[in-house]
Amino acid sequence: MSTPTVEASVPAAAEEHRSFTVTLIIRRFDPEVDDEPRWQDFDVQMYPTDRILDALHQIKWDQDGSLTFRRSCAHGICGSDAMRINGRNRLACKTLIKDLDISKPIYVEAIKGLPLEKDLIVDMEPFFASYRDVQPFLIANSQPGAGKERVQTIADRERFDDTTKCILCAACTSSCPVFWTDGQYFGPAAIVNAHRFIFDSRDEASSVRLDILNDKEGVWRCRTTFNCSEACPRGIQVTKAIAEVKQAIVRGKV
Amino acid sequence: MSAPTGTLAEGHRPAQKKKKSAVAGTLYRGNEGMWSWVLHRITGVAIFFFLLVHILDTALIRVTPEAYNAVIGTYQNPIMGIGEVGLVGAIVFHAFNGLRIILVDYWSKGTAYQKYLFYVVIGLWVVTMLAFAPRHLINVFSH
Numbered sequence: 001m002s003t004p005t006v007e008a009s010v011p012a013a014a015e016e017h018r019s020f021t022v023t024l025i026i027r028r029f030d031p032e033v034d035d036e037p038r039w040q041d042f043d044v045q046m047y048p049t050d051r052i053l054d055a056l057h058q059i060k061w062d063q064d065g066s067l068t069f070r071r072s073c074a075h076g077i078c079g080s081d082a083m084r085i086n087g088r089n090r091l092a093c094k095t096l097i098k099d100l101d102i103s104k105p106i107y108v109e110a111i112k113g114l115p116l117e118k119d120l121i122v123d124m125e126p127f128f129a130s131y132r133d134v135q136p137f138l139i140a141n142s143q144p145g146a147g148k149e150r151v152q153t154i155a156d157r158e159r160f161d162d163t164t165k166c167i168l169c170a171a172c173t174s175s176c177p178v179f180w181t182d183g184q185y186f187g188p189a190a191i192v193n194a195h196r197f198i199f200d201s202r203d204e205a206s207s208v209r210l211d212i213l214n215d216k217e218g219v220w221r222c223r224t225t226f227n228c229s230e231a232c233p234r235g236i237q238v239t240k241a242i243a244e245v246k247q248a249i250v251r252g253k254v
Numbered sequence: 255m256s257a258p259t260g261t262l263a264e265g266h267r268p269a270q271k272k273k274k275s276a277v278a279g280t281l282y283r284g285n286e287g288m289w290s291w292v293l294h295r296i297t298g299v300a301i302f303f304f305l306l307v308h309i310l311d312t313a314l315i316r317v318t319p320e321a322y323n324a325v326i327g328t329y330q331n332p333i334m335g336i337g338e339v340g341l342v343g344a345i346v347f348h349a350f351n352g353l354r355i356i357l358v359d360y361w362s363k364g365t366a367y368q369k370y371l372f373y374v375v376i377g378l379w380v381v382t383m384l385a386f387a388p389r390h391l392i393n394v395f396s397h
Contacts, residue, residue, distance in 0.1 A: 027279055037279070084279065084280070084282070086280075086283065087280045087281060087282055087283035088282070088283050107280050109279045109280065110279075112279065112282065175282065175284075177282075177284075177288065177291065223291050224287060224291070224355060224358045224359065224365075224368070225284060225287045225288040225290075225291040226284075226285065226286070226287025226288065226365075226368060227282070227284045227285075227287065227288050229287075229365075230284070230285055230287075237365065237366075239287075239358075239365050239368075240365040240366070243358065243359060243364070243365050246359060247360075
């Protein structure tokens with residue numbers, strides 16, 4: 001790069017990196033004290049490139065140590081910090097301050113439809129129970145080929161590539177209006193993970209999984225609201241995957 | 255679906271669940287897909303109640319034609335006329351959006367174009383209502 005370009009970009013970068021005050025309104029709930037959840041305000045100094053997770057850290061570390069939330073890798077891989085930010089399910093570690101309207105307070109609350117435990121933490125057990133129910137593992141009774149590996153063409157691998165991206169953060173399932181009112185519904189995440197094996201050419205139990213999902217509480221509960229596709233932090237086309245499972249059940253083949 | 259055993263919080267859980275539903279959080283901010291579903295539900299329930307009444311009043315013809323005429327006669331007023339605009343609006347939306355849902359479910363590219371399909375539904379609804387409402391309201395208010 002030439003020198004003038006560098007000089008020109010320095011003031012702009014400095015402008016960009018000035019911190020400002022951001023108000024977060026967090027839905028708190030302490031089961032030992034509160035009867036009902038309550039909203040609480042916090043002011044934090046943030047840079048545009050900071051994330052909501054950084055704001056939560058700043059609150060927990062410098063203002064109120066009782067604020068409770070899950071996070072692990074903090075880089076959008078572990079799927080621990082799904083929460084409702086300004087009314088939409090997002091990962092706190094992937095939501096940048098500059099992408100939100102900071103002239104207004106930012107509302108942060110736990111994901112919906114799962115039992116609230118404390119502050120931003122919900123009981124994920126019903127979610128994982130649905131996940132386990134679709135048998136999300138390779139089932140193959142035949143012996144692999146001579147090379148000891150189950151060989152697959154590029155096209156066969158491509159078939160289910162989208163649904164391999166799931167990190168089980170529950171952003172999709174807890175964005176689903178059907179799941180909010182019917183906790184028995186498998187939910188988008190379980191169907192996505194069933195899809196990953198149903199359309200895997202190496203797997204031999206597609207019919208079993210299609211049977212499981214051809215239930216009253218299976219894929220037919222999906223009302224195609226597309227909240228899940230919009231909420232997925234990995235960009236999985238969730239509703240499309242569910243539609244493909246519906247099609248496979250109707251046609252009786254993958 | 256077994257809950258983790260032996261935790262302190264376990265005893266509180268059933269009560270908490272009830273309380274949680276009492277204080278709702280913010281309204282989930284869905285996009286076109288969610289609002290089309292909400293409208294589909296509302297119009298669907300409204301049409302159901304219309305059909306319920308409609309079947310009952312039509313069944314009166316089996317009682318006596320006079321009773322039928324008397325009941326249908328009470329509908330001939332401007333308030334019911336405006337209500338009919340709402341009824342047709344609900345049915346037209348429900349019908350067009352129903353076609354959209356069929357496309358989303360059965361057309362392989364339906365999920366990719368669902369947003370555009372929603373605006374097509376809104377467009378068709380506006381065109382249909384523009385054709386229906388003026389003609390209907392002239393009839394209602396000129397008789």
